Ligand SMILES: Nc1ncnc2c1ncn2[C@@H]1O[C@H](COP(=O)(O)OP(=O)(O)O)[C@@H](O)[C@H]1O
């Protein structure tokens with residue numbers, strides 16, 4: 380299949396040589412059962428690789444299971460991956476199949492593989508070498524036929540030298556290595572990706588597309604993007620929602636790339652004592668609101684991960700659903716909240732306190748509720764008054780939405 384078709388199918392934007400090379404290798408190794416290790420910084424798009432490999436392989440009709448190894452507590456990870464027998468530990472009231480059993484004839488994506496405990500690494504090595512595994516609490520050896528694609532953003536050689544990762548397993552996983560390039564090295568792709576995101580968000584929020592003047596464009600091209608594409612998406616969404624003037628200047632852009640000039644001044648701090656940084660109070664409040672949402676969604680995410688760090692798909696599910704479950708597409712609010720590196724957060728908690736200390740608490744609350752009402756109204760409009768999808772989009776429960784509708788007298 381043409382690389383272009385693959386990009387289209389998976390929504391991968393860009394023509395960067397390193398990106399093309401990564402996808403090219405993925406396509407080439409897809410039909411084999413070779414283990415692949417995907418490396419690259421956080422937010423660089425590593426998760427596309429196992430998806431492409433699975434979809435282009437003979438296993439495409441089998442299950443694709445994505446496991447975030449860093450999100451599963453050490454005490455349950457063996458049982459999650461390999462299953463357990465009834466009574467094998469306190470609370471094991473039933474026997475349970477593990478992901479390696481469920482993914483028989485399919486593909487497992489082991490994200491953040493460096494986080495695996497050493498004991499689990501032993502079990503993983505065994506299943507890779509002999510296709511054999513044993514459920515926790517069992518003595519019966521079982522067979523499974525699974526393709527493994529792993530990903531990491533840590534230096535594996537260092538992890539091996541420090542004894543945190545087994546050398547034999549590293550070589551076993553690393554038969555082929557695919558590296559996703561950092562965004563800062565992708566030149567014009569940065570603007571391409573920006574435009575795509577800007578168009579998407581404009582459509583989602585029913586607002587005109589934001590455009591960048593040449594200075595703002597230059598900033599995107601020269602920024603170091605510690606959170607890579609995830610951060611670019613985040614920034615684009617924030618600007619799309621917040622800025623009334625859809626022509627974005629370098630000045631405006633610098634508010635969203637807080638460490639662009641390498642001076643670490645928390646954005647809101649300076650906003651409070653000099654109005655020039657922020658054009659309106661409402662903007663600040665929007666940001667406070669987003670940050671709070673951020674924290675809530677992070678908590679939700681952690682809860683979800685605690686309740687099980689994997690998503691299971693059978694071949695009938697479309698890629699949309701796969702992406703959905705991987706947390707890649709979700710309610711728009713959660714896009715903002717895709718985890719980006721801390722320093723790229725525009726507002727920090729201490730800044731909220733700053734506002735409160737300035738005695739602006741009342742105004743705060745008022746504007747926040749106006750903003751909330753506005754968001755609720757927009758969400759309802761979008762779904763023609765249907766509460767369920769609207770609540771989902773807002774990232775709140777239907778019950779909460781119901782309560783808010785009463786509160787703001789938005790009920791019909
Ligand atoms: N080239 C790209 N084109 C469009 N979206 C991308 C691209 N690369 C990454 N993304 C998006 O950026 C976000 C982060 O990608 P992800 O694969 O989760 O990063 P990683 O796993 O490397 O941390 C996802 O929403 C993904 O869809």
Ligand SMILES: [Mg+2]
Nearest residue numbers: 422425426490
């Ligand atoms: Mg990831």
